[in-house]
Amino acid sequence: MSLATLHCEGCGAAAPLVAAAAIDCHHCGRSIAVPAAWRAAAEGHAAAARVRREVEPRWQQLAVGVGAPALAVAKALLLVLPPLATWLVQSRMVPPPTPVENFGYVAFPALLPGALLWLWATTVDAAVLRVRRDVSAREAAGALACRSCGAPLAPEPDALATTCLYCGTDSLVRDLPASTRVRDHAVRTLAEAADVLRRRRLNLGLGVALLGLGAAAMVVAAALALSLAFAG
Numbered sequence: 731m732s733l734a735t736l737h738c739e740g741c742g743a744a745a746p747l748v749a750a751a752a753i754d755c756h757h758c759g760r761s762i763a764v765p766a767a768w769r770a771a772a773e774g775h776a777a778a779a780r781v782r783r784e785v786e787p788r789w790q791q792l793a794v795g796v797g798a799p800a801l802a803v804a805k806a807l808l809l810v811l812p813p814l815a816t817w818l819v820q821s822r823m824v825p826p827p828t829p830v831e832n833f834g835y836v837a838f839p840a841l842l843p844g845a846l847l848w849l850w851a852t853t854v855d856a857a858v859l860r861v862r863r864d865v866s867a868r869e870a871a872g873a874l875a876c877r878s879c880g881a882p883l884a885p886e887p888d889a890l891a892t893t894c895l896y897c898g899t900d901s902l903v904r905d906l907p908a909s910t911r912v913r914d915h916a917v918r919t920l921a922e923a924a925d926v927l928r929r930r931r932l933n934l935g936l937g938v939a940l941l942g943l944g945a946a947a948m949v950v951a952a953a954l955a956l957s958l959a960f961a962g
Contacts, residue, residue: 733771733896735881738762746884747895749773772895778919779893782900785921786890792927795858800851807844815840842945850938857930865923867892867901877901891920 736745738755745753745762749772753762764772819836820826827835867883868875874883876894878901885892885903892903900920 733768735879735896736762736764736768744882746882747772748884749776749895775893775895775898778898779895782891782893782920785919785924789920789924789927790890792924792931793858793862795855796851797855801848804844804848804851807847808841809844811840811844812837839946842942846938846942846945849941850934853934853938854931857934858927861923861927861930862902862906865891865900865902865920866906867903869906874901874903 733747736747736753737743738745738758738760739762740760741755741758743755743757745755747753747764747768749769751764751769753764754760755762815836816832819832826832866877868877868880870880870882874885874892875881876883876897876899878899879894879897881894881896883892883894883901883903888904890902890904891900893900898919900923902920
């Protein structure tokens with residue numbers, strides 16, 4: 731349940747909730763009394779924040795994209811493997827294969843490792859960015875706000891994420907993506923986000939592997955058909 735945001739009676743500024751009897755307004759310094767129901771909710775959400783801190787190392791491992799190294803390897807494979815494989819087959823086989831056989835059996839299959847690695851890397855990076863956008867804090871008037879209820883946040887120094895004590899939603903507050911317009915509010919806690927990211931990475935890996943097997947089967951079938959068509 732999301733509580734109504736407390737506001738300063740002096741300047742009207744919204745105040746981040748803390749588990750205390752009163753809050754000092756960050757704008758004018760006036761004391762803001764915290765009702766008992768708000769204090770109880772803040773104490774309950776503070777317990778959830780401890781769970782979030784335990785999940786943060788797992789999130790950091792999962793939220794690292796594949797990045798430029800994997801893409802560089804994929805490009806190198808795309809450029810190097812086909813001509814290298816073609817040269818090896820042409821120079822070692824006696825008699826050398828025909829151009830049709832060379833393309834079907836050697837050059838085209840040699841494209842698959844680089845193409846599949848590139849597809850996997852770009853898709854994983856896109857999935858990581860999407861989930862990070864989903865759980866990133868909002869920016870309102872130059873300050874960080876809860877991505878769910880919009881209440882101001884008071885993250886700890888150097889914190890990776892913080893828990894809104896109004897509604898209990900976790901929000902990333904460090905290394906925020908450039909755009910956070912499109913969000914999935916069904917993901918409420920950092921633990922849920924880490925599980926979503928783990929499932930997406932696993933599903934992407936399985937999907938690319940199945941795609942590779944299917945493409946390899948099609949290449950073999952096409953090569954056999956071409957060799958039979960041009961035989962004799």
